[in-house]
Amino acid sequence: MNVDVEQFHAVFFDESNEHLQAMEDLLMTLDVDNPDSEALNSIFRAAHSIKGGSGIFGFDALTGLTHVMETLLDRARNQTMSLSVEIVDLFLETVDTLNATLQAYKDGGELPSDAINAGIDRLEAVLGSTGSSEPVAQAGESDDVLAESEDADDGFGFFDFDDIAEPATAVDATDDLFGDLAFGAEASTDNPQAPDGKETDDISGFGFFDDEALPAQPAASQSEKSQPAPVTPKQNVTPIAKGKAVSQTKTPAKESGSIRVDTYKIDGMVNLVGELVITQSMLSMIGNEVDGKAGEMLQTAIDELQRNTREIQESVMSMRMLPVNMTFNRFPRVVRDLSQKLGKQVKLVIEGGATEIDKSLIEKLVDPLTHLVRNSIDHGIESPETRQAAGKPASGTVVLSAAQKGSSIIISIQDDGAGLNRERILNKAMENGLIHSDDMPDSDIWKLIFEPGFSTAAEVTDVSGRGVGMDVVRRNIESIGGRIEIESKVGEGSSFNIHLPLTLAIVDGMCVAVGDQIFVVPLLNIIESFQPRAEQLQSLSNDNVLWIRGEYWPLVALHELMDVEGAIDAPEEGIVVLLESGKKRFGVQVDALLGQQQVVIKSLEKHYRKVAGVAGATIMGDGKVALILDADSIAQTCQDALKQEACA
Amino acid sequence: MTEATLQQSPVGSDEREYLSFVLGKEYYAIDITTVKEIRGYEATTKIANAPAFIKGVLNLRGDIVPIVDLRIKFDVGEPTYNEFTIVIMLHVYDRIVGVVVDGVSDVVRLTEAEVLPPPEFGVAFDSQYLLGLADVDDSMVILVNIEKLITSDALALVDNSQSAALAG
Incomplete structure (x- = not known):
């Protein structure tokens, strides 16, 4: 095999990130008592794709862990095992471990071997406790059964279905990876933990490795045919190189082909269009000086040009735009984990996730937003008892919303918790020598919490309270040309509003x-x-x-x-x-x-x-x-x- | 780079091409491979608190390029700006810098042997930016190490952190 596989690594990492995100999203929304079989299938497929890809590239640590996870998931979707909150938690932890492992492979860092082995052990323990003495072989068996029914991941690539029930589409992302590879013939990855030959069924379709392929498997081609009717030839997703599943915001019914393009190229185009805009306004200036009939005609042509340039500019800029959901979709998990840890009941409401924002901003928003959301849950939302005593519902609400206002985007994190405590902030500020008088309007007092070293938390927890956070949040936001404002009312909650420019260019x-x-x-x-x-x-x-x-x-x-x-x-x-x-x-x-x-x-x-x-x-x-x-x-x-x- | 190298390769082993230009009454020359283009002087946008020899920045097809007047820097000639004033756009370490000169004279070919060391003392010109001196048609041409000059602290064209990166 003398094909340079390395060039596909980046694609694999991107794809796997998307898969892991999709898995996490689906796991978060999974109803444990009555799981949606489509969701389970999607999770299974995502795990499966990671396993397949990691097998190809020899990322054995990933392969091992995903394999056990996949086996468990397979049972869950076949209803031979019932899910519990513990198992879902375990899956989520596995997703975290996989993320860390993936990152380690990507950066060439040290693999979290302990976590991987612990993960495998725990998954296998669950596997052992749910019956079956030959877990692995059985998994292969059930794979086979499934291949006939709806095994959509076989023969990945080329086809994708715009399935309404599956907006997050793990399948989509599968396409990306294998769309980049060559394909057609069946092949097997050298999966060390798949003794059962039938296991190869579901990793068929990788082409590309013909030289070490097993004999062609009819099952695979069969399953390709057995795909649901609305197959759309699809050319691949996401306008950006490192993007995650953009397909999430697509209306499922819409047919839309997309290409993965390097951001570098788009940036080059943004620059060129900038030049075009300048040239066009030069032309208009010159056009104003031309008299007579020629001048009139020139003016008309320039007007036309102006309209076209503006449209080109808008569409080029929109290529850099991504839905803010790309940042928001991690928060259900953050909120869930944190509220469990703190013994609080918190409901997260996400609004305006489809609002689009420049890609470079998306990446830089993650940290400040995470901090603010954690902050809201830790400091804002009270414990259920306190809330009930105050006549509020036991469960607190955090609203994460995004909206466009003119040429800026406003992202706000709003909670219905206790609100900022004026007295405590003032006392702390006096202590630190930040202010010398308490005769200040609320809005100025709230700003104090952005000062370095400022924390009013009574005790330092591992969630927050070290006072390193808010000043960093403000600095991060200012570094991307934004600003942050606070509104707060005692007993009613607080709202952090981040104003951002639409784009940095x-x-x-x-x-x-x-x-x-x-x-x-x-x-x-x-x-x-x-x-x-x-x-x-x-x-x-x-x-x-x-x-x-x-x-x-x-x-x-x-x-x-x-x-x-x-x-x-x-x-x-x-x-x-x-x-x-x-x-x-x-x-x-x-x-x-x-x-x-x-x-x-x-x-x-x-x-x-x-x-x-x-x-x-x-x-x-x-x-x-x-x-x-x-x-x-x-x-x-x-x-x-x-x-x-x-x-x- | 390529064109110049191609031209000089068949002629001699160590012959290099230099672009010579006039500052006041003196002839200077720089390695021609660093020259991007030559254009007339046009008004620049002034930069606050920059040294006098930095005339400002201008738009070179979308790039914001600083313009240095070498006459002021080297203290030769009169810094006048008219339709004959020339700007040589240099391309050094991925950066574009324009230098204002009184005129461009010629492309000269010099072998290493023809480049003579400057006198050991009696010259104020900082010898670290000097490649050497050469005699061309009976007048002295001063060969400037333009790459070193552009990235030097003396011109202050580059942030300190950046110049460290360039030198390394």
Whole structure:
């Protein structure tokens, strides 16, 4: 066999991740007393696909564990064994172990051998206790029986059914792997734990390994024919390389072919389209200068071009978009495990999971969201007794929701627990010397919990309470251009709202003029802009201070900060834009506002270096470069400059 | 890279091609394989708090490229900008940098033997950015180690962390 198998490893890892996720989802929703046979079949198939794939690639640790699991699952779906919560828990743990093992293979790390062996032992113990003296052989037997009835995983690839009963489709994902391999003829993986020849039935269809294949098995081709009627030729899933089962959000009835594409290629395309948008606006500018009939015709053509470019841009951007469910779908498990551990009853409600968000954001959302959800359950939701005493239902509710509002996405984690405790936060903040007065509005107090080292938990548990979390959460969210807000009412619960940009590649900006230069201020940071009146301007040791609605705001003159000549010097003749970043609020003095526009963010660091106060650059309609301001960095720069002055 | 190498290979064993340009009254030359393109000077977007020799950034077909005026850096000639001012776009370590010069003169071929060491003292020019000197048509051409110069701290074109990575 001189085919380079390595190139398929990445695909196998991706696929297996999808399978494991699908298994977990299905296990979570499984009704133990009256299990849905379709769900059990899907779980079985997922385990089976992992086993088959890992066998091919020689990932024996995976093969061993999935094999025992598969045997058990097989009995469950044949109803020769009844499920219990313990067994489902055991399956879930096995999924965790498999995940860890998979990760170890992927990173070339050390295999969690102990966990694997322990897992196998425990599964086999269950296997032993549910009858049958020859577990493995029997499993093979039952496989065979099933192959005739509905063994959809045989002959994977090419076909997929858009089965309404199975939205998460493990089968889908199976296709992906084997769609990439060659196939046709039957083959066997060298599965060390499959003494029974019939076992090979269900791993047939791998083609590819013809040279060590067993004689062709009629059963396989038969089962291919025996697939349910609506077989759709399917070209494969997910628009992104590392994606998980996107098919989850598809309407099952819709026929949709899809291709797996490297994100690198999509990013390249996003860049090119950005260029196209710039070229198009250059053309429009030139078009305005052409007179007469030719000018009219040119204008029409440019309008057409403009519409097309906009559509191309939208569709390219949508390629990067994934449903936020990709992040949300891990939380049923988190909530289940955690509420069991803490002895609380928690119901998780997920809303708006189909809301789409940029892929790069999805990955970066996982950690902060996990922290917030754990936080809600640990600190927010009270114990059943306390809840009942307070006249609330014993079971708490955590609502995880996502919605799009204009050009931003709002993800909120809302619980109906005790709410934040104003007194406790204040006391703690006083203790830590963060504040010196308790005369603050609630909204400012809630912000204190994002300070490093801040935890109001009475005792440190392994769930939360070390105070390392919330500041990291805020930092993570700010690093992807978002911000987080808290609403809370004592006794009624709290809500953490995360505002995120739709995408990182494009930003909604306000173009401002300073001298002969143009800067772009991200709209996300802008509170308002106005022309200051003389009485709103005060001077504090020669630095300007703004007096707005009972508060003093620092005022930064952009032409001084950015060293631009020929700008308006007197603040009352220019425009002040009020900005808000992480925790700083300040005004920026500019000459004029030029208008709002979406700009494509370009890196300055690629060919140059990081510049203080600047987040990146963009190319304007005339081909000129404009710098995009970074409110956080401006605040920081000014503060550092002041400190230096004070020291000098 | 390829074209230049192909051209020089049949001629001589150690002959290399250099692009020579004028700064003030002096002739300089750089390894031609680092040159991406030559274009006229156009207005740049200024970068705050950058040294004077960094003129700013401009848009090179979608890339935001910094522009360095070597006349200011080397303190030769007058930094004037008119329709004859030239920008040489360099491609060094996957980065694009434009350098402003007074004019591009020629492509010169030099063997290693023709590249002479600079005088040991009496020259202010930092010798670490110098490959050597050569005599071409009776005038001295200063061969600049442009890769070293571009990534040097002296130009401050690269973040410290990045320059460490480039050097390594």
